[in-house]
Amino acid sequence: MEGSDVQQQLKVLRDLQRIDTHSYEARQQRQELEKELAELEREGEQVRAVVTELGDALDALENERRELARELGQERENVVKAEERLPAIKTQKEYVAVLKEVDTAKKNVRDLEQRIAGKDDEINRLAQEKQEKDEELAAQEAKVSERKGDIDEQLRQIDTALSSREDERKALFDRLPRMLGKRYQMLVDRRAGLAVVEARDGACLGCNMQLPPQSFNELFRNDEVLTCPHCNRIIYLDPETPGQA
Secondary structure (H helix, E strand, C coil): CCHHHHHHHHHHHHHHHHHHHHHHHHHHHHHHHHHHHHHHHHHHHHHHHHHHHHHHHHHHHHHHHHHHHHHHHHHHHHHHHHHHHHHHCCCHHHHHHHHHHHHHHHHHHHHHHHHHHHHHHHHHHHHHHHHHHHHHHHHHHHHHHHHHHHHHHHHHHHHHHHHHHHHHHHHHHCCCCHHHHHHHHHHHHHCCCCCEEEEECCEECCCCCECCHHHHHHHCCCCCCEECCCCCCEEECCCCCCCCC
């Protein structure tokens, strides 16, 4: 293979790597943005679940309070009815029994009033907590909505950039010999998008391992496309690096 052919292939490979590096970074950025959006939505779901739970608890407490209020009304009615019977009672025994009935009903009234007061305290506490969570949820949803707009726009720009590079990449890829193109693509897939790297000062900059002196010296001849014996990436000398032209 002539040196000029190798140089041309290396130029195509470097241009391909430039495109693929940008694309790889763009896809990584896309994943991070999608991950961020998912995390924001997950946090919103957590707050929403708490709000729902508090709402259910409030509904249960209010139902219990209504039941206690109904019982309280019944006991108060029992007190009134029992007291209305007292004037008509003719025997001491019956009078004492009705008085006891009145006392029991009044005690039940006091107990129910205390229980209702306790429910009111719980309801007020939960209502305050729910209001705070409602406000937190509203703020979270506003944050998600605003950030989602930003993320959607960034994703659109990333997808546009990725799409615009495809034609350029295909044109470059088609200029490579079939086996070299296949080797390049395999390295891209296996090496996190990095298939072509510079060799400098006797080392591969892909894996940072020292190259055998013979391998490094062969790069200067431009007889063939060479790979790093350690990471198998395609290696080249940058003509703009002093002493490596």
